Amino acid sequence: MVDNKPQYLLRHLNKLRWFSLLTVFLMLILLPFLHLYQTYEAAHAYDLLAPQEKLISDTMQALTEPFVNDPAEDLDQVKGNTWSGTLFGLKLSDPLAVVGQMAAGLTLYWPFILTALIPILLTLVLGRFYCGWICPATLLYELNDNLGAWLKKAGLPITRRRLDKRLKYLVLAVGLVLSALAGSVLFATLYPPAIVGREIYYAVALGGFGGGAVFFMLTMLFDLMVARRGFCRYICPGGALYSMLGRFRLFRIRRVVENCNDCAKCNVVCQFGLDPLHDDFGQECNNCSACIAVCPTDALKFTVKTVDVTFQGPGHLGQQYRKHQSAREPEAA
Amino acid sequence: MQRRQFIKLATGSVAAGLIPASALSARYSPGLRFLRPPGALDEDDFHARCIRCGKCGEICPNRCIKYFHTENGLASMDTPYIIPREQGCILCMKCGDVCPTGAIQKIDRELEAIVENVKMGTARVDRGLCLSWQGKTCGVCYRACPMPDIAIRVGRLEQPHVLKDCVGCGLCERSCIQIPQAIRIIPSNAG
Numbered sequence: 001m002v003d004n005k006p007q008y009l010l011r012h013l014n015k016l017r018w019f020s021l022l023t024v025f026l027m028l029i030l031l032p033f034l035h036l037y038q039t040y041e042a043a044h045a046y047d048l049l050a051p052q053e054k055l056i057s058d059t060m061q062a063l064t065e066p067f068v069n070d071p072a073e074d075l076d077q078v079k080g081n082t083w084s085g086t087l088f089g090l091k092l093s094d095p096l097a098v099v100g101q102m103a104a105g106l107t108l109y110w111p112f113i114l115t116a117l118i119p120i121l122l123t124l125v126l127g128r129f130y131c132g133w134i135c136p137a138t139l140l141y142e143l144n145d146n147l148g149a150w151l152k153k154a155g156l157p158i159t160r161r162r163l164d165k166r167l168k169y170l171v172l173a174v175g176l177v178l179s180a181l182a183g184s185v186l187f188a189t190l191y192p193p194a195i196v197g198r199e200i201y202y203a204v205a206l207g208g209f210g211g212g213a214v215f216f217m218l219t220m221l222f223d224l225m226v227a228r229r230g231f232c233r234y235i236c237p238g239g240a241l242y243s244m245l246g247r248f249r250l251f252r253i254r255r256v257v258e259n260c261n262d263c264a265k266c267n268v269v270c271q272f273g274l275d276p277l278h279d280d281f282g283q284e285c286n287n288c289s290a291c292i293a294v295c296p297t298d299a300l301k302f303t304v305k306t307v308d309v310t311f312q313g314p315g316h317l318g319q320q321y322r323k324h325q326s327a328r329e330p331e332a333a
Numbered sequence: 334m335q336r337r338q339f340i341k342l343a344t345g346s347v348a349a350g351l352i353p354a355s356a357l358s359a360r361y362s363p364g365l366r367f368l369r370p371p372g373a374l375d376e377d378d379f380h381a382r383c384i385r386c387g388k389c390g391e392i393c394p395n396r397c398i399k400y401f402h403t404e405n406g407l408a409s410m411d412t413p414y415i416i417p418r419e420q421g422c423i424l425c426m427k428c429g430d431v432c433p434t435g436a437i438q439k440i441d442r443e444l445e446a447i448v449e450n451v452k453m454g455t456a457r458v459d460r461g462l463c464l465s466w467q468g469k470t471c472g473v474c475y476r477a478c479p480m481p482d483i484a485i486r487v488g489r490l491e492q493p494h495v496l497k498d499c500v501g502c503g504l505c506e507r508s509c510i511q512i513p514q515a516i517r518i519i520p521s522n523a524g
Contacts, residue, residue, distance in 0.1 A: 035391050042394035076392055076427065084386035084433045091433050097384045101434055105381035112434045183377060184408045188385035198387050198411060202400065205390070210402050210411070 010301060014293035017132060021139040024082065028136055028197050032204035034060055034075050042072040081197025082136060083188070084115070091115040094130075094194070095123070095245065096238040100187040103176040120245060127246030131232060131239055132288030137192035137216070138232070144220045145229060145271055160228045162273065165284060168233070168240040175237050191238055192216060192231065229271040233284070247283040248306045253292065255279050259299035260315025266291035266300060276300060279311045365405055367414040368503060368520050370398055371422055371451040372429040372438040376522050382436035385411035389428035389437055397422050397503075413437075415453070417503020417518050422453065424479055424502050447500060448483065454501030454520040456485065458493050462515035465492040474505035474516050 037060035040049060049057060061071070068074035079086040084093040093115040102108060123130065131138060152158040179186045188194055195212035202210050219231040232239050255276055266276035269290050274281055276291045292300045297317060314320040370389050373379050390398040390413055397420035401409045415422055424447055429439040440450045456474075464471040465487070472491030478484050484499040493505075493516065501518045509516050 031391065039394055039396050072394060076431070079391050079431060080386055080388040084384055084388065086388065086431060093384075093386075093433055097386070101382065101384050105378070109382070109435055115433050182408060184380045185384050188383075189407075189410050194385070198385065198400075201387050201391060205396070206399060210400070212411070 008298065010289065010292050011295075011298070012293070013289040017288055020133045021136075021142075024134050025136045025139050027078075028081055028200050029204070030063075031078065031081075032201045034064070034078075035201075035205055037061065037064075038072050038075050081194070081201070082134060083191070083194035083197055090118075092118060094191075094238065095120050096187055096191060096241050097185070097194075099176065099241060100179055100185045103179040104183055104185045106180060123242055123245040123249075125250045126287060127249030127252065128239065128242040128284065128286040129246075130242055130286075131236075132286035135193045135238075136196040140196065140216075140220070141192075141223060141229060141232060142271065144223055148224050148228070151224070159225055161226055161230075163227055163230070163234045165233060168235055168237060169244075171235055172237040172240040187237055190215065192219060192236065193238065228273065233272055239284075242286075243283045249287075250304050250306060251287060251302055252305060252308065253281060253285065253287065253289070253300055254303040254305070254309060255312065255315075256299045256301060257312040258316045259297045260317060261297050261299070262315045262318030262320060263296060265294045265296065269294045279309055281308050363405065366517075366520060367405070367416055367522075368422070368453045368501060368518060369522055370413050370415060370428045370437050371424060371426065371447075371453055371500070371502070372440045373453075373522075374436055374438065379412070379436050380408050382434045383412050384434055384436075386433065387411070387413075388431045388433070389413050392427045392431045394425060394427065395420060395423045398428065415503065417501075417506040418514060419507075421477075421503035421505075421507035423504070424451065424500070444480070444483070448480070448498045451500040451502075452521045453503070454518040454522075455499050456495045456501065456505055456516050457519050458495060459515045459517070462511050462513065463493065464511060464515070465490050466515075471510065473508050473510055477504045477508035479504060 033056055036053070037057055040046060040053065040057045046054070046057060064071060064075065077086065077088050082094065084091070084097055086092075093112065095116045098113050098116040101112065119130065148158045175187055175190075189212065195216050199209050199213045199216065202208065203213075219235075223230050227234060253276065260277075262277065264277050267274075270276060271288075271290070272284050272286065274285055292302075299315065314324070369379060370393075374382060385400075387400065390396075390400060397415045398413045399416070399419075400411050400413055403410060405412075405414075413428075424442070426440050426442040426447070429437045432439075438450065440446050458466070458474075460466040468490065470490045472487055472493075474493050475481055475485055475487045475491060479502060480498070480500075483496065485493055485495050485505065487493055495516075501521065503518050505516045506514050506518055
């Protein structure tokens with residue numbers, strides 16, 4: 001028998017998730033500054049720096065002094081972005097980068113494939129968690145979605161069309177074929193988290209945003225004007241790959257039908273347009289736990305199971321269930 | 334549906350404006366003179382291998398590695414390049430260490446390994462522009478070279494002679510005091 005007691009602490013998981021997203025995003029901003037600091041150190045040219053460069057150098061020195069002896073060398077241990085990065089000497093890559101590169105080169109380069117091993121294993125267990133917990137674009141998209149809610153309150157027409165979720169799998173497949181034909185990793189220039197990481201670096205260290213920033217703004221407009229979180233839901237090839245990998249994830253959210261009162265707040269808050277109210281999470285759920293945080297009766301919780309439960313009927317605290325029960329047992333009611 | 338047509342037209346024209354027609358071809362080569370980072374594979378393999386993660390530029394202590402937008406064709410977008418006149422490569426070999434895909438091969442930071450494996454290009458002296466060859470002793474390129482007497486040697490009046498072991502790091506071109514520069518790197522990726 002499954003334990004139906006509500007997991008109260010899980011209500012705060014969403015806050016932890018925002019903390020995680022913010023940490024990743026702030027790291028992406030910090031790393032280019034650290035790189036600048038390293039170059040100043042390597043050049044031994046503190047006295048020749050411009051005032052604002054001195055400010056960068058001083059700030060970064062204050063931040064890193066307790067942790068490093070030789071900034072020019074030691075700070076090399078943390079480099080890159082979520083597309084492909086080095087974290088304390090451990091190389092990690094996005095599985096999409098590996099798949100895209102395999103298609104573009106039509107070869108298997110094992111040192112690179114192994115860098116995606118840890119993310120893939122985590123995805124197999126936790127599902128599409130990357131999209132909810134790490135992706136730097138998610139932070140901006142979620143803020144964008146909140147902005148959309150405000151704009152809607154202000155009376156602007158925010159369109160929320162529903163497209164076919166399977167579109168993103170098509171984008172993934174077509175992208176792989178085109179990568180193979182062009183001999184170039186096409187996802188790299190069109191994948192929002194890769195764009196965000198790169199553009200922050202361009203803006204800080206190379207003096208300005210590149211074309212990717214324009215494309216990213218267009219995807220934000222798409223989310224506002226066409227479909228809610230439309231890029232992640234319907235187009236993102238990385239989301240497609242993570243969804244497929246996370247199809248039989250171990251950790252998934254489940255509705256406890258005894259506690260549910262059919263209020264449908266979970267369906268409203270779910271930015272991926274899933275249907276927790278009818279036990280329909282599916283492979284697209286990114287375990288973001290927003291529905292758990294919003295549920296007034298603590299009817300949603302994590303379980304360890306490889307498949308979703310089938311629809312359990314209306315929630316036992318809801319009117320529909322009560323009517324149904326009283327119709328079945330008139331004497332008891 | 335007038336509005337829908339307008340949106341289609343607008344997005345179409347915006348897209349056409351963003352992408353110059355000539356940049357659409359993947360193998361478009363506008364004849365830019367640039368170097369790839371040391372240890373980079375040849376152009377086709379490089380495009381297939383590079384995932385545009387930007388770590389090579391982020392680890393470069395000399396800030397010589399920059400990234401293409403669309404000026405070298407769409408296939409080259411966000412790939413690293415070095416313009417030696419702006420900033421030369423100091424052959425620290427960190428970019429090969431950090432590259433996850435082997436688009437930039439890992440090369441040991443030792444003289445023999447570098448001479449053997451790094452082929453960014455070769456320096457060439459324009460004797461009509463070079464001060465030393467015009468009789469005014471200069472020798473700046475020789476002093477800037479990280480491998481003097483291996484990559485470049487000087488003769489009478491410090492006249493530079495590039496040797497066959499030049500790897501094309503670009504420090505000589507960076508330091509040349511003539512404008513325009515009298516020594517420049519002929520990239521090995523130019524084809």
